[in-house]
Amino acid sequence: MGMRRLGRSDLQVSPLCFGGNVFGWTADEPTSFALLDGFVAAGLNFIDTADVYSAWVPGNTGGESETIIGRWLKSRGNRETVVIATKVGWAPGPDGKGLSKVSIRAAVEASLRRLQTDVIDLYQSHKDDPDTPLEETLQVYAELIQEGKVRAIGASNYSAARLQEALDLSARAGLPRYESLQPEYNLYDRAGFEAELEPLCRASGLGVITYYSLAAGFLTGKYRSEADFGQSTRGQRMGQYLNKRGLRILAALDEAAAQHRATPAQVALAWLMARPSVTAPIASATSLAQLQDLIAATQLRLDPSATSALDQASAPT
Helix, strand or coil, X not given: CCXXXXXXXXXXXXXXXXXXXXXXXXXXXXHHHXXXXXXXXXXXXXXXXXXXXXXXXXXXXXXXXXXXXXXXXXXXXXXHHCEEEEEECCCCCCCCCCCCHHHHHHHHHHHHHHHCCCCEEEEEECCCCCCCCHHHHHHHHHHHHHCCCEEEEEEECCCHHHHHHHHHHHHHHCCCCEEEEECECCCCCCHHHHHHHHHHHHHHCCEEEEECCCHHHHHHCCCCCHHHHHHCCCHHHHHHCCCHHHHHHHHHHHHHHHHHCCCHHHHHHHHHHCCCCCCEEEECCCCHHHHHHHHHHCCCCCCHHHHHHHHHHCCCC
């Protein structure tokens, strides 16, 4: 498996990242272990989670995903061969802020404990915190890097303006810079990233890790009418995609899948992996069959005619 450098950091990651949001939600611990085993057995090494996964599940409080990953790491003894990315700042910390020094200090210790590791490879600001000065956030990250608790930092859900402000501050103050961005980006949701964020990431040499890479499952092709919405817990989200443009994208995916003897999901991920700005799309699986579908995408190379057809079908309106 060819690895890719994440931004300008020393991290070498696989071209596909496993989304850990399913651990402790739609995948129980034994299933999660089997999925992670299959993922690394295929030569992939990049796993993304967050301290709030999966707090939205009744009975959960957040941290369930990190806990499962930590138990898996300990049981397999493979910490040095995988790249663990987690996030901080979605939920307010002890002082009511997301990315303050107090909040990050408390959150990182909790994440390290749950992950059963001494260091987080990629620690990401889950969303912007306008109530905390960027310098305070970057300064505490600098301390964590110096202490050996974090290797590199990234941002998620930042606007282009705020990301540029953070990069400028890092350069001016000699603070660590965000080496990656985690934006929502897929064949359907293109405009928000491509307008300003993509040019900024390419010009600044930032890695890009896309979430909702399959549009919450819509781009797998299994949701083609309202009757299909009941197939999964995410089904009710499909109404936003099931329109004239969405159906046009599915038709282009079907055509490319038939041409390459692949599945729509594989084509959608291969399209992302071929984008010059994208380091690794994030995708989740809850069964070994789904996992094998995702893994196969790393070997798929779309020909120019298929890429052009997909580009045209999904062109932002």
